[in-house]
Amino acid sequence: QDKLSVMLDWFVNPDHAPLVVAQEKGFFKDAGLEVMLTAPADPNDPPKLVAAGGTDLAVSYQPQLILQVAEGLPLVRVGTLVSTPLNSVVVLRDGPVKTLKDLKGRKIGFSIAGFEDALLGAMLEKHGLSLKDVELVNVNFSLSPSLLSGQVDAVVGAFRNFELNQLEIEKHPGRAFYPEEEGVPPYDELILVAHKAKANDPRVKRFLAAVERATLYILNHPEESQAAFVKGRPELNDELNRRAWADTLPRFSHSPAALDAERYSRFAEFLKARGLIKEVAPVDRYAVVVK
Amino acid sequence: MRALLRGLVTLAVLIAGWQALVWATGLPRYLLPGPLAVADAMQRQAPLLWSHGLTTLTEILIGLVAGVALGGVSALLLARFRAARRWLMPLLLVSQAIPVFALAPLLVLWLGYGMASKIAMAVLVIYFPVTTALFDGLRRTDPGWLDLARTMGASPAAILWNIRLPAALPAFWSGVRVAAAVAPIGAVIGEWVGSSSGLGYLMLHANARMQIDLLFAAVLVLGLFAVTLYAAVDAVARRALPWQPDTQPAEDANP
Amino acid sequence: MRALLRGLVTLAVLIAGWQALVWATGLPRYLLPGPLAVADAMQRQAPLLWSHGLTTLTEILIGLVAGVALGGVSALLLARFRAARRWLMPLLLVSQAIPVFALAPLLVLWLGYGMASKIAMAVLVIYFPVTTALFDGLRRTDPGWLDLARTMGASPAAILWNIRLPAALPAFWSGVRVAAAVAPIGAVIGEWVGSSSGLGYLMLHANARMQIDLLFAAVLVLGLFAVTLYAAVDAVARRALPWQPDTQPAEDANP
């Protein structure tokens, strides 16, 4: 049994289903791995810890990876967990905002992730607005409450599988605007990153195989996997998580180890155009298919 | 017995006030749940609260002991050595101004994900009030006693130990009282540093999932820790300072 | 002049120590940047740091004044009215144990995303050390003075105002010193909760973008605030208590 430490991007939630199910169902063990999953409180920490050798793998996000690599962190993407964007701009459905155009002059809450201005800027420009036409407020942990309480008119950084359900449960259904439909190139929301030097670590290959197996298992046996997911985590067994589970299922990458290099370079070009990075590095510097 | 009864009445009034606030402001459940909802969550999730609470309590207690010890030693060093005053003091001040997330990866890297990093954060929070309180106390010794000790040929260390320290103990305990009240939040902040158990973890978790009733249930447990700890420290302080009269007048006017 | 020089030397040694730490641990730039990198970031981003720093400084100063005032008044109420001791004290303790993010949505709801909510956070952080320190001081008056005042026919209010309060001022200033050191982090916590400017905002931003040198530059500015504020409060305290001798011996052994 080889040990492997994996740091999640945030507390355990349905986005991590393949990892948790693989753990609970013993797929990792079958692959000869003893995996330790830990959760940080700050999603920015795991990549740093991977880079510093504090953990073997981390769950992170494609846009952040590009920013981090530009800042010199020795990271590479080795796998994909969720292969569509989850991020979205959310407003209340019965609120005044019907289209992105209506955001003019309004307050938009965000939880600082580092690239929301790029994302929002692109979405607004498609509708003839710019970042100057809105007021951005950091609301940190309180995306839904700030929207529900009318403190802000829209939030960016809300996950379509999560915050939308949250709002619906609170009887104030939301309306999502999807970045990939509003001028932002599609990207992988959740990816697995490793230290550059460890990209070809044989454990990683086995790990990815186990994740792939778990993903397919979830697709085939949604009920059993749900049960495995909440086993020992009673706090995850509530209405919201059940709904999020259902909405997340179709978004898991069916072949976690596969890489669409073209998609990565397209997004990097986008970030460069938005001024977040100075130059576009070749994709093979920061995203690999594990051999 | 009467103290217990009074405590219960206090509690009842606080809860009633809380319920009144909920009614008066008409705040929705996901912003401020009422006491009933929280009580329900508490009861439903009792085992969860219990197991996470135990983790946090352990961290709090270890953090408190370590923080008070470290703070006490620091204050003594500051009082004893000019060099410490010059080099340690600014460091100590800056340490108070560093936000967690700047330190979190470092702590995790050095101390791992276990309890050590959480205790370290708790210690960091507790450390300063204790150090300042004791150091300020050590700086305020009756000059007459110091003169007496000097004529008796006492070394600075002996004076510190036998005169300045006992004389500063009331101030020290005042600092420990503050420490006891902030220790719970110290441990919770520590749990932000990457953890998979503890009330801080539970809270972040509940918050992220809008299980606000569970969040408040955890807050309540934490508040209980703070009150109990404070009361315990207060009792110990009174016992430790029999020569220091509490001159708070017992009789009282009505407000 | 010599104090300034000494301060500069202190600073130089601290920076050298920091650089040594970086070298010794071999930590990469994105975990712990060296002083040079941070100085560079500071210089490059000076206007940014300046404008965000100004916001935070304003919050800190208003928070400090309001927190100290509120803490002072609370302690006086606690000392004066038994009812306050019964009802206010537990509330006060629990308030210390409630993590920010449980309160944040409420605070933001009531106070908006402007400065008010950050000042409220700073006040919340400052409030308790000041209250406890002053209240503890008020409970430790020389019984002889109280007896004297009683024979003079003084009302409890007059005793509190003329005897107990002045006698508790050294303890009060000790609490204010703690408050000055923790006020910056109070304001930063407020900025995490919701903001669009301030050093806390800048830090979150820099952290998310992995501009760790900028993050540490902001931490440094914050540390500078803490040190300056502490020194200022210390100076004011000395001036405010001319009758309270600082008996810290000037001469000192070498460690």
Added chain:
Amino acid sequence: MLAAMTAPMPATPPLSVTVSRARLTYGGTLLFSDLTLDLPAGRTTCLLGPSGVGKTTLLRILAGLAEPEPPTCVTTGDGQPLAGRIAYMAQQDLLLPWLTILDNVLLGDRLRHRRPDSGRVERARALLDRVGLAGRERDRPAALSGGQRQRVALARTLMEDKPLVLMDEPFSALDAITRLRLQETAAETLAGRTVLMVTHDPLEALRIGDHLHVMTGRPAVMGPALEPSGPVPRRVDDPGLLALQAELLRRLAE
């Protein structure tokens, strides 16, 4: 000068006070029981006794500062309670270090929410002058010698216009000459008031006391009053007084 200083006659007629059947135990030790002391109206009573016998405790009972046990009973000539009609000078000077000397003398006024008017300030200054501290009004107590501190405490006590004055060794830290002068000052200022003074100096008691009691033993008993004749302050070289001094010393030594 003297005219300004002679105390305004107390607004109320002189007050007689009696503490009777006083009983007090400290942690199991019976300090006294069934102790009775009469303070005749408008006269000065001096209390002597060995150190630790309970003089201060008795004074504190009168001042309402100690909790005596039943059947202790403090009665006044006019039947009104004593609270608020006492000036008390304790054995320690109890100066407030943050107030100037003048403000320390005016403390009573401050504590009773009365802004001292210029007349009161004038009186305080005059009293400070009488106790030999003119020109030190703005100093802090820390700058005074032990005897000077005691004199400030004396001035503060004399500032209080109260019918009953309790003084615990008010001159103990003063040299012989200053002591004689201040005995006179006190006697003048307090004329017409009921005074109880604890002292260790038999001659002092004989000089300014009308009734002298010696308290001895454990549990303590109160000796019968000695009453030197003649107006106070008496001359100490009077042979009658010297005889009384011998008697006092004999009682003390019992």
Added chain:
Amino acid sequence: MLAAMTAPMPATPPLSVTVSRARLTYGGTLLFSDLTLDLPAGRTTCLLGPSGVGKTTLLRILAGLAEPEPPTCVTTGDGQPLAGRIAYMAQQDLLLPWLTILDNVLLGDRLRHRRPDSGRVERARALLDRVGLAGRERDRPAALSGGQRQRVALARTLMEDKPLVLMDEPFSALDAITRLRLQETAAETLAGRTVLMVTHDPLEALRIGDHLHVMTGRPAVMGPALEPSGPVPRRVDDPGLLALQAELLRRLAE
């Protein structure tokens, strides 16, 4: 009993000390300048003077606690510095409230890192017995009367085996009888040591002093020594002493 109490003869020969040309100003006021005082080896010198003249200040200069100005000079008979060879009893009792009475008496040993052995503890108990506090060893200072506190401070000073003993009004809070007894105790215990005692009581000075100085005026001057004859403690009804007392009072009144 007496045998146990008589102090072990000081290990070192008696020490003479001289403070010469002493000068000190407090905030612009010249307290004294060119003041000289001789403390003959093994004798008791008494210092009298009006309150506030500077007696305590002079004691503090000798004890190394005050910073005199040049050309002040303190010289000893053996040429060694005084530091560490002094026992100092201040005007306030300075008992530590958190220590028991016995521990207060043993404070010097504690402060010098010497664990008091049973001999020292025995001596402390015997001293407490001599000052009339037997049985109170385990009490805290807060439970003592003013005079009892002063007696503990005296016992603490007598515990220190030092060649130079400085005492500032050591008996001021004691009644006449206790005072006489303790004067004898002190005189016995301190026999052979160099003692400087400040007192306000001329008779006390005459009873146990070998050299009596009166310090008066501002700036203060030191009067010439009066030297009563006969071994201490002297009987106070000696007519020669009474004449000297009159002389002392005359000098004080100057």
